[in-house]
Amino acid sequence: MKLLEKIKTKVLAAIVAIWAWVKLKAEDWKLRDRALATWAKVKTFWARMGEKWRNTKAHKKLMAMEPLPRRMTMMLCGVFLLLGLIFGFNQLKTFMIKHFIAGMGLPPATVSTLVVTTSEWQPKLTSVGNVRAFRGVELSTEVGGLVATVPVKSGQDVKEGDLLIKLNDASDVAQLNSLKAMADLAKVINERDRQQLAIQAISKNVFDTSAADAKSKQAQVEQQTALVAKKNLKAPFSGRVGIVSINPGQYVNSGDKLLTLQTLDPIFVDFNLPQNNAEQIQVGQEVEVTTDAFKDASFTGKITAVSPKVDTNTRNIQVEAQLANPDKKILPGMFANVNIKLGDQVKLLTLPQTAVTYNPYGSTVFLAKPTGKKDKQGKDALEAQQVFVTTGATRGDQVAILKGIDEGATVVTSGQLKLKNGTPLIINNQVQPANSPNPKPQE
Secondary structure (H helix, E strand, C coil): CHHHHHHHHHHHHHHHHHHHHHHHHHHHHCHHHHHHHHHHHHHHHHHHHHHHHHCCHHHHHHHHCCHHHHHHHHHHHHHHHHHHHHHHHHHHHHHHHHHHHHHHCCCCEEEEEEECEEEEECCEEEEEEEEEEEEEEEECCCCCEEEEECCCCCCCEECCCCEEEEECCHHHHHHHHHHHHHHHHHHHHHHHHHHHHHCCCCCHHHHHHHHHHHHHHHHHHHHHHHHHHHCEEECCCCEEECCCCCCCCCEECCCCCCEEEEEEEEEEEEEEEEHHHHHHCCCCCEEEEEECCCCCCEEEEEEEEEEEEECCCCCEEEEEEEECCCCCCCCCCCEEEEEEECCCCEEEEEEEHHHCEEECCEEEEEEEEEEEEECCCCCEEEEEEEEEEEEEEEECCEEEEEECCCCCCEEEEECHHHCCCCCEEEECCCCCCCCCCCCCCCC
16 A cells, blocks of 8 residues: 555656646747637638638528528538548548558568579489399299208309209109109010011001000100109299298198299399480480488499380380399399489589479569668668579479579579568578588488
């Protein structure tokens, strides 16, 4: 309560002091005399206008009316006059606000800029592809059986013809020996019949029968030999064996996938390119391949084949490239980035991709143009000017500019979303957008 009383006392003292100051200034500025003179002029003007109003026909008609209609008419006229004053005041206020805003101009915007320069640009085509083995197959046996031995180990390099898996073939070998014995007997009989036919001891029919029987027995031997060979799974080509999960004593059926065999050197990369690039693709062109597994290593190779047809679903052309892989680092199934060099290097104007605004009606950039005036720091004042540009290929964070700006122009690289033509600019280049031709992701 004491605090409130203290505040009240101070407020009253301040009001008294202000009132005393106003009365003092009124005497110094002669406000009373001026107010009286102004009021006299207003009364004189009002009396003159009233005299003119009383001499008009409208006043005479108004006074000729009955009291009630006269009051109603005067009230309506007063209402319309008040509405007119309110409307006029609003229009004046709007005009003054627009005039004030127009006088202020556009607020300045802080942006970063870059001077356009030319850089060496290697024309190339880029794509993504999949690594494929030079030769690769999932091995299986044509016949089922019990696994006898597995002489190969996981990840082992083998040569063509090396034994990988051997199935139990004891009964098949015994059957083969029996058939061989029968074939030898049939051959001996046929040879004896030949000698007897020479001395006319037997008929020709008997000799032909024994000859056919000898051939049949030999065919059975060859059939059984092939069956025994099927019990031995051998490498169809040189390569590296995958994970071996087959163990001796395990029974396998025909057609079961037993292990994989892949030839890793050389190796293929399959990728697709749009049909628009068909004229630029040729067999023998050099390609450079990088993989996510070996980020600091690149592998070179050549295009070995181009598909003779275009995929009707994607309108892409399949391309095959062959790479040397002596260290066998690249493995089938890996994801690969493919770059195809096209001709010699050229000079092009480049900008960060953030500097270009892509619209349905065209690509635009903002230039920082001098206005011919000075800012508060005495430097040349700059303003934004929007221009259309024709963009070309992209490379990392950069995009090539084919038409629209000249070398040496100052281009806004960030902050252009808040700009329009004529916006004053404040340049702050402490932070620049990414502008690397070969960006690398940060760990």
